[in-house]
Amino acid sequence: xxxxxxxxxxxxxxxxxxxxxxxxxxxxxxxxxxxxxxxxxxxxxxxxxxxxxxxxxxxxxxxxxxxxxxxxxxxxxxxxxxxxxxxxxxxxxxxxxxxxxxxxxxxxxxxxxxxxxxxxxxxxxxxxxxxxxxxxxxxxxxxxxxxxxxxxxxxxxxxxxxxxxxxxxxxxxxxxxxxxxxxxxxxxxxxxxxxxxxxxxxxxxxxxxxxxxxxxxxxxxxxxxxxxxxxxxxxxxxxxxxxxxxxxxxxxxxxxxxxxxxxxxxxxxxxxxxxxxxxxxxxxxxxxxxxxxxxxxxxxxxxxxxxxxxxxxxxxxxxxxxxxxxxxxxx
DNA sequence: CTCATTTGACCTGGG
DNA sequence: TCCCAGGTCAAATGA
Numbered sequence: 001x002x003x004x005x006x007x008x009x010x011x012x013x014x015x016x017x018x019x020x021x022x023x024x025x026x027x028x029x030x031x032x033x034x035x036x037x038x039x040x041x042x043x044x045x046x047x048x049x050x051x052x053x054x055x056x057x058x059x060x061x062x063x064x065x066x067x068x069x070x071x072x073x074x075x076x077x078x079x080x081x082x083x084x085x086x087x088x089x090x091x092x093x094x095x096x097x098x099x100x101x102x103x104x105x106x107x108x109x110x111x112x113x114x115x116x117x118x119x120x121x122x123x124x125x126x127x128x129x130x131x132x133x134x135x136x137x138x139x140x141x142x143x144x145x146x147x148x149x150x151x152x153x154x155x156x157x158x159x160x161x162x163x164x165x166x167x168x169x170x171x172x173x174x175x176x177x178x179x180x181x182x183x184x185x186x187x188x189x190x191x192x193x194x195x196x197x198x199x200x201x202x203x204x205x206x207x208x209x210x211x212x213x214x215x216x217x218x219x220x221x222x223x224x225x226x227x228x229x230x231x232x233x234x235x236x237x238x239x240x241x242x243x244x245x246x247x248x249x250x251x252x253x254x255x256x257x258x259x260x261x262x263x264x265x266x267x268x269x270x271x272x273x274x275x276x277x278x279x280x281x282x283x284x285x286x287x288x289x290x291x292x293x294x295x296x297x298x299x300x301x302x303x304x305x306x307x308x309x310x311x312x313x314x315x316x317x318x319x320x321x322x323x324x325x326x327x328x329x330x331x
Numbered sequence: 332c333t334c335a336t337t338t339g340a341c342c343t344g345g346g
Numbered sequence: 347t348c349c350c351a352g353g354t355c356a357a358a359t360g361a
Binding site for chain 1: 335336338
């Protein structure tokens with residue numbers, strides 16, 4: 001990369017290209033084609049015995065998956081932009097929330113706890129150093145019924161965080177103060193789910209559910225419901241971004257969540273940290289997208305694209321070089 | 332004594 | 347109506 005020549009300090013992004021696992025033969029034909037990758041061994045083997053009709057079908061399918069691939073690329077770009085935004089603003093995009101949302105239907109009513117002092121310290125402080133990796137998630141709006149029969153949309157956001165598996169605290173540090181009000185073991189996951197409320201403002205309707213992934217105990221999934229109706233507490237510097245883990249603004253990992261499957265792409269982990277956690281009844285299209293995103297080729301391409309985008313960003317490389325130079329002893 | 336967390340009981344909605 | 351599972355409450359507990 002020519003960045004090394006431009007910059008006073010050679011910049012070599014150790015993105016950690018994931019180990020490419022050999023796909024199973026069964027997935028070979030479908031998945032590789034779905035990912036829009038041509039020239040694979042599978043493709044060559046298939047082409048030798050292909051008739052005209054099959055070729056046309058495959059061509060049509062290829063066009064279709066190419067289009068899908070393009071949409072996926074756009075989606076990745078969108079997620080990347082979201083990730084940057086997330087790192088700047090925090091998980092809920094606080095500070096822009098109108099006060100009217102204080103009367104959200106999710107705000108606890110009825111029986112009230114006697115002690116309502118909200119002078120808690122951030123419960124994540126003690127364990128924040130155990131956080132290893134935090135990945136971006138997607139906003140999902142769900143409708144919440146109001147008492148008058150209408151529906152109001154509540155912002156739901158899911159964030160996957162990689163933590164030390166020995167850490168049982170279920171604390172996801174996001175810059176806000178949370179009060180735990182319950183814990184429950186759910187049916188589909190042996191790990192308990194912890195329930196938190198925003199402790200900064202009594203009227204804040206935001207709730208958070210935190211639960212370890214059933215697939216990987218080192219991954220905790222935090223689900224935020226609602227939007228904060230107050231600014232981020234002062235002094236809350238930790239952000240759920242990979243930037244906090246010493247990687248600058250590098251989007252070291254991406255998580256795509258929807259109401260169906262949860263995909264975690266951990267591109268920094270050797271051997272590849274891709275998980276496809278299929279929750280509930282995933283739609284066939286969604287499953288297909290999951291398979292595409294999980295493919296080694298896709299991941300490799302994604303890493304390459306991100307590395308290219310970052311190293312091509314003069315501002316980023318200069319800032320990084322400057323930061324490194326500051327750390328070097330004076331000669 | 333104060334306060335956050337724990338945890339069993341209770342509530343509620345969906346099937 | 348009953349059952350089940352998720353969500354919430356609040357007394358107990360411990361720091």
